[in-house]
Amino acid sequence: MAIAKSERLMNLALCLLGTRRPLSKRELRGSIEAYLEASGDDAFNRMFERDKDDLRELGLVIETVENLEGETGYLARRDSNRLPPITLDAEEAAALGLAAKVWQQARLAGAASGALQKLRAAGMPEAEDSYETQPSALEPRIPVHEAAFEPLMLACRDRRPVVFDYRKANAARPEPRQVEPWTLECWRGHWYLAGWDRDRGAERVFRLSRITGKVRSRAGAFTAPVPDVVTVRETVESWAGETATRSARIRLRTGCGYPLRARAQSVNEGADGWDELEIPYGHGLDAWLVEFGPDVVVLEPADLRADVVDRLRAVAKG
Numbered sequence: 001m002a003i004a005k006s007e008r009l010m011n012l013a014l015c016l017l018g019t020r021r022p023l024s025k026r027e028l029r030g031s032i033e034a035y036l037e038a039s040g041d042d043a044f045n046r047m048f049e050r051d052k053d054d055l056r057e058l059g060l061v062i063e064t065v066e067n068l069e070g071e072t073g074y075l076a077r078r079d080s081n082r083l084p085p086i087t088l089d090a091e092e093a094a095a096l097g098l099a100a101k102v103w104q105q106a107r108l109a110g111a112a113s114g115a116l117q118k119l120r121a122a123g124m125p126e127a128e129d130s131y132e133t134q135p136s137a138l139e140p141r142i143p144v145h146e147a148a149f150e151p152l153m154l155a156c157r158d159r160r161p162v163v164f165d166y167r168k169a170n171a172a173r174p175e176p177r178q179v180e181p182w183t184l185e186c187w188r189g190h191w192y193l194a195g196w197d198r199d200r201g202a203e204r205v206f207r208l209s210r211i212t213g214k215v216r217s218r219a220g221a222f223t224a225p226v227p228d229v230v231t232v233r234e235t236v237e238s239w240a241g242e243t244a245t246r247s248a249r250i251r252l253r254t255g256c257g258y259p260l261r262a263r264a265q266s267v268n269e270g271a272d273g274w275d276e277l278e279i280p281y282g283h284g285l286d287a288w289l290v291e292f293g294p295d296v297v298v299l300e301p302a303d304l305r306a307d308v309v310d311r312l313r314a315v316a317k318g
Helices: 002-018 025-031 041-057 090-102 109-121 149-158 229-240 258-263 285-290 302-317
Strands: 063-066 072-075 162-166 175-187 190-197 202-207 211-217 244-253 266-268 274-282 296-300
Touching: 002 025, 002 041, 025 041, 025 072, 149 162, 149 175, 149 190, 149 211, 175 202, 175 229, 244 258, 258 274, 274 285, 285 302, 296 302
Parallel strands: none
Antiparallel strands: 063 072, 162 175, 162 211, 175 190, 190 202, 244 274, 244 296, 266 274
8 A cells, every 4th residue: 555655646746747737636637547546536536635735745846726717737846846956065964974873773764864865866975984984983873762752753743732641750650641742852861752731731841761652643733832942952951950950969889870970060989889979950850860779879958869769669669
């Protein structure tokens, strides 16, 4: 079925690009075999409208023109569907190649690789120190293991509300959430969704690894305005713990917790197998500390210690 639809879309695109005058639906139906095989006018009309929308979503500019007899015709002018020449220097080409490498382990790997091949076919220069020919000990990667990533990415792109079950770090069971998704952000190896929570009437950030079950799309438009990209990114960083307003003092087992040590404002090495660290304390630090399990003990402040203990108890209860 997928091959048949692809062939049908290709034939429709060729007809629209190859004509010098607008073609009516009747003429298009007589020119494309799949349309001739449609069972009735209603089936053809539904198929044609879907195909036309799919081609427009792929970027084809289709014009609708009415002829002297009042009949509607369609065509895709070549000058409206031709991109300007692509000019990239070696540094820009290297940056694009590096960006494509980032997505090799993600669901966007095919799209990134295909886009890079098209750019090279159009004359994009090869970088001198190409990542394709010069393997490095350190290569960028964006891991995407969560099943929720792809449907949420599409929902953000298409501005479609979604519903999913979400389990908070200190909750034993997931709860349904109705969200208007804005954007996805990767932070410290974890993916987060920023959006408008309809039930709570406020913006929220959700960690994708805590989404359980399927992400389901819902019809209808967004009810809240979408902020600019910078604001969304700042929201993600704030909710994930990037914005620190205070300091916290913890004990960390010697040889453990390198990410915490990298952010520490001070480290006092102990002789009992534990070191004492002062680290920035912002929203989300309690959830991060829980990930280190028995290797971390919170000394102060008391509210952070209580939050970490509550989360550990919730995890222990299952």
